[in-house]
Amino acid sequence: MTSLTLYTNPMSRGQIARWMLEETGVPYDTVILDYGTTMKAPDYLAINPMGKVPAIRHGDTIVTECAAVCAYLADAFPAANLAPPTDARGTYYRWLFFAAGPLESAITNKAMGFVVPEGRERSAGYGTLETCCRLWNRRFPYPNGCAAISSPPPTSMSAPRSIGASPSAPSPPHPPSPPMPNAYARARPINGKRRSTTP
Numbered sequence: 001m002t003s004l005t006l007y008t009n010p011m012s013r014g015q016i017a018r019w020m021l022e023e024t025g026v027p028y029d030t031v032i033l034d035y036g037t038t039m040k041a042p043d044y045l046a047i048n049p050m051g052k053v054p055a056i057r058h059g060d061t062i063v064t065e066c067a068a069v070c071a072y073l074a075d076a077f078p079a080a081n082l083a084p085p086t087d088a089r090g091t092y093y094r095w096l097f098f099a100a101g102p103l104e105s106a107i108t109n110k111a112m113g114f115v116v117p118e119g120r121e122r123s124a125g126y127g128t129l130e131t132c133c134r135l136w137n138r139r140f141p142y143p144n145g146c147a148a149i150s151s152p153p154p155t156s157m158s159a160p161r162s163i164g165a166s167p168s169a170p171s172p173p174h175p176p177s178p179p180m181p182n183a184y185a186r187a188r189p190i191n192g193k194r195r196s197t198t199p
């Protein structure tokens, strides 16, 4: 069988790749890298010159970038039924790239305090964080979605934590959730264990 390895750190976006690997149902190895040391060492830079996680190696193929890893795994393991048929991928690609591009940039910029100068939104790929979150929540109306950043000041420290919001910011009200997509429903460890053959 072709070898499959996840390079990650438990406190990282590597958990996105980990989730997808679990969904495939195939065994894989895990290599845990430490920030600033093994992640920047020559051995790993040969795999991902960015010195970032996650990355996967599948045989001779290396894939980096969470969204690319997810799309690659869905294609590499079609029996897991994780992607729509190729002639019906418009919506799939649209939101996969939306999450990896505009939404991620908007959230990162917010977290780091970068502000798009007034009137320059048309040149920023994500426009505004508020627009990104509104569209995301409209398409995926689940609790703890992407919170409107312009929400009023926190009223409760126990408010649910939402993507792109400060931990104490209250989430805006959401409509009742539709049935969970299959991938969410199936995202449970098998027999309480991950499929990784290494930690």
Ligand SMILES: N[C@@H](CCC(=O)N[C@@H](CS)C(=O)NCC(=O)O)C(=O)O
Binding pocket: 011, 012, 013, 014, 035, 036, 039, 051, 052, 053, 054, 064, 065, 066, 067
């Ligand atoms: N665009 C990349 C982002 C990867 C990324 O920024 N990973 C962080 C951890 S969440 C990292 O490895 N940081 C280590 C560093 O830059 O030194 C992806 O989607 O995979």
